[in-house]
Amino acid sequence: MAYFLFGVVLAGFLLLLMQWWANAEVASAKRTLTWAIAGVCLLLGLILLATGKAFLAAVPAGYAVLRMVGPLAAGKLFQYFRAGRAGKNQASQSNNQMSKSEALEILGLENGASTSEINEAYRRLMSQVHPDKGGSDWMAVKLNAARKTLLGK
Numbered sequence: 001m002a003y004f005l006f007g008v009v010l011a012g013f014l015l016l017l018m019q020w021w022a023n024a025e026v027a028s029a030k031r032t033l034t035w036a037i038a039g040v041c042l043l044l045g046l047i048l049l050a051t052g053k054a055f056l057a058a059v060p061a062g063y064a065v066l067r068m069v070g071p072l073a074a075g076k077l078f079q080y081f082r083a084g085r086a087g088k089n090q091a092s093q094s095n096n097q098m099s100k101s102e103a104l105e106i107l108g109l110e111n112g113a114s115t116s117e118i119n120e121a122y123r124r125l126m127s128q129v130h131p132d133k134g135g136s137d138w139m140a141v142k143l144n145a146a147r148k149t150l151l152g153k
Contacts, residue, residue: 027134038064103146115151122147 021029045061048054104111107121126143129135 027132030134098142098145098149100149103149106142106146107150109150113150118147118150 024032041060042064045057045059045064048057048060098106101111104113107113107118107125109117109121113121122143126140127133129139129143131137131140
């Protein structure tokens with residue numbers, strides 16, 4: 001009887017999960033699925049570790065850690081290489097101010113761009129990299145700083 005009740009509760013949970021999945025936005029579903037897989041791998045690694053199979057536990061636990069920490073490390077790596085390519089000088093790095101030329105490069109504009117061109121480029125790029133749509137927090141901050149620098153706000 002207990003197994004039957006457990007099965008009914010599990011089936012109800014799975015139906016609710018499938019309903020959410022069908023209505024979820026792609027970025028939200030992807031993020032949730034990634035974390036769920038990483039969580040299951042971490043749990044499997046802990047179970048294997050508890051049963052004395054430490055060598056086998058390294059595979060799922062390592063995958064889970066890679067999935068959880070990997071995007072953060074990749075973002076920092078991208079930031080490091082982007083800063084080198086943009087040719088930022090030491091003064092710009094030390095006080096976190098963005099130069100006008102760097103702001104123009106980030107927004108993909110030429111010198112002398114109008115306010116409407118700056119705002120249009122900002123909106124277009126922000127729609128692609130916004131964190132709520134699965135984009136990068138770092139890139140959104142850079143776009144905001146570039147717009148602020150060019151508009152003098």
